[in-house]
Amino acid sequence: MRQQNIPRLVIGAPRGRSGKTTVTIGLLAALVYALKLVVQPFKKGPDFIDPSWLSRVTGRACRNLDGFLMSRETIRSSFVRHSRDADVAVVEGAMGLFDGVDLEGNGSTAAIARAIAAPVILVVDTTRMTRSVAPLVQGFMHFEPQVAIAGVILNQVARPRHEQILRGALEKYCGVPVLGVIPKGKKLIIPDRHLGLIPAGERDELQQALVEIARVARECLDLEGILAVARQAPPLEVNSGETGVVREVSRTGGPLIGVFRDRAFSFYYPENLEALEEAGARLIFIDSLQDPALPEVDALYIGGGFPEVFAGQLETNEGLRKDVCRAVEAGLPVYAECGGLMYLGRRLTWQGRTYQMCGALPFDVVMDDKPCGHGYEVVEVSGENPFFPTGSLIRGHEFHHSRLVNIDPGLRYAFRVVRGCGIDGEKDGLTYKGVLAAYNHIHALAVPQWAEALVSRARQWRRTTSAT
Template identity: 65%
Template sequence: MRNELLQIPRVVVAAPHGRSGKTTVTLGLLAALKQKGYNVQPFKKGPDYIDPSWMTMITGNSCRNLDGFLMERELIRGSFARHAADCDIAVVEGAMGLFDGGDIDGSGSTGEIARAIQAPVMLVVDTTRMTRSVAPLVNGFVNFDPGVKIAGVVLNKVTRSRHETMLRQAVEKYCGIPVLGVIPKGKRFTIPDRHLGLIPAAEREELACAVDEIGTAALDCLDLELILSVAGSAPAINARDIPGLGESRAAGGGDRPVIGVFRDRAFTFYYPENLEALAAAGARLQFIDAVNGESLPDVDALYIGGGFPEVFAEQLEANSRLRRDVRDRAEDGLPVYAECGGLMYLARSIAWGERKFAMSGVLPLDVVMKDKPQGHGYEVVEVTGDNPFFKGGTIVKGHEFHNSRVENIDESSVRFAFRVTRGSGIDGKRDGVTRKNVLASYNHLHALGTPEWAAALVTRALEHKTK
């Protein structure tokens, strides 16, 4: 690692509370900057896959997650600096309210991220049924934490010109910070969503049209020149390279094990760092289309991330040969690591409403979709059972967000690897179903926070390749 001062224009998009419009403002800002020719590096605070998929599509740069619960502060600063070093501006979308965290001290909050990377904050305020009262609200945020600089305000859901005038005057007179944008109330600044949030950008090409409309609207609503000035006011950051993601340790290309990765419309939830960590540990990645792929290629291990297999359950069921290949190869000892949607694919079936769809049947259990989340938030597990990838006693931090639950599990032929100390997991107490060289759980981990995971998966792949 090395110390290095980097001048990186940057801004954090935050809000007093969730549902204030952070995501649409962020996407609009990214699209507007991209239309103006800027090279923009996006970041997302906290665990999320869907918003980052849109941010990646808009900017052409892989969005990175910054998470104070999953990552140490040094890793946050290092990841930010590493990926933002060559951009014109970095934009970080916050989560929840600016100072909302895991405890009374705001641990893991968007404010903590802003402090870690020394970034000014643009505060998005939902001004519904509000005029002059915007001033004490904004001042409360400005003065709450001297380590977090609120550099400007975006007024959202403004109804008419008189409303805008009152809001502007209140902010400028009483708060001493500029208004960076005004977004009128209406559907002009919205994007499609579904039961777990936005629709992933990879699913439908026509959703890109929504991005163009948002960018055009943002050019009218946001003061780009002023926002760029705010971003440019950030101090030089003293950053370090990320530890743990070095060059491949494989001796040569021919010795590298091949890890198959389901990556298609149904399975889109992968942190870039997870894939990079596998490559750095010596693997060659081969992406597999679980919807349209004709068969399972000759791989030495399989990584199935999350996504929306329930939405594409009919297509996944129709691809019977791939399902059979996965089942047969797992039965033969193929190392398989699966998270959430991957767990669902390894089940016997997925039931949603009145319909039931056959899955691979690698694990003797069924999955049933529910109307409400069955697990939502950070998950912490302790490794207590035999499994292919983690040593006993290891604490694994991750997150879960699923509307599905496991039913009809045959516990006589599987084991549980994890004891849940925070979160829901499979049954509130356990997670991590294992059978042979398969481990499947609802827990999504991040490779920067769990560096031993990639090395273990590559080691199992290499052993299987040698066998």
């Protein structure tokens, strides 16, 4: 065991929609652009979209820390591994600070703060609130005493008198510093849609929102006070292996895995791509909207995203769609999640229009206004498939407004849903030849055997096709 000094903090809130994401983005931008610090971002939970913003602001890949998918040791290891060369690490929480998957708060933001021994700064939406801020913050300070509430950022403050009352109440009754005051107004709003914020890389003009948020953050946040909180974090006791560098693997001659990565398909944990490379694969990125043909690859990985938003462009790129369909029919190993599952179907209907997809799998997709599946998903591998042994349990996450209809009854399923919705509430994971396509998003740190299995299948495909 050794001690590791990493300045760090967690941004939490009493509830969701308090402004954690915009405050975090603004804080990161101010630390990076104004103070020229190296900041490592993290996101609590399985989210893809918020991390895209945190990555864009800091220039470093945001990492997810998730108490449902990962053990405490895995969380600490990932945190140390990716923070050791940063000036400060910032974790954006999710939902309310103590909200978890059960009454004990397992998987909560507070549990992440405990796992990495990080102080918490609480973002409080003060809309229609004055003196009541004190008992609210007091309750959070004392609910789990081992979670240190080290400061408060007041959000949606109406006017100077409002701020004065809020500050006075916190000073008199709580004794915690106010580390920022964000005025009420639309200048801190980032555009969103049905799955949350718009991904940071999707539209170039969204950069202007970041510029404005960074400006407001520099004006409204006590950056030195916030850094002082981060530097008060105690040394972390870690195993020597937890600070190790990513294992270097020679990928010369390794199988080539094509990854659909563009505006339509952007939901990839960085650890998943790294795990494939560490298993010996070479990655080539494919733009489903622009690339006219499928390159020679030994496997495909099609992640989630927003295929419905770009359905017209996906339909127009007929050459790539047909190539994917032919490759699936030939037996190419394909692993697809959520948006990737939708792309492999025949048709996608959204907002009254129907678009042609690949047609590699016999089903259609319909978009609904409300989520059809949202939250953690646990599946038991109940059927033969290219990547997972039967009988194993896989933890993941689903968030989709789509549902499958007109499913060919001859299609086989790989998963029995233990928790969540999947495709029909009972099953998930359609299989066909070399394909496994599911609504379940997995994280490589939670399912480490996945990358080895996909790379192994790619190697087999390469040997088979080379021999013919």
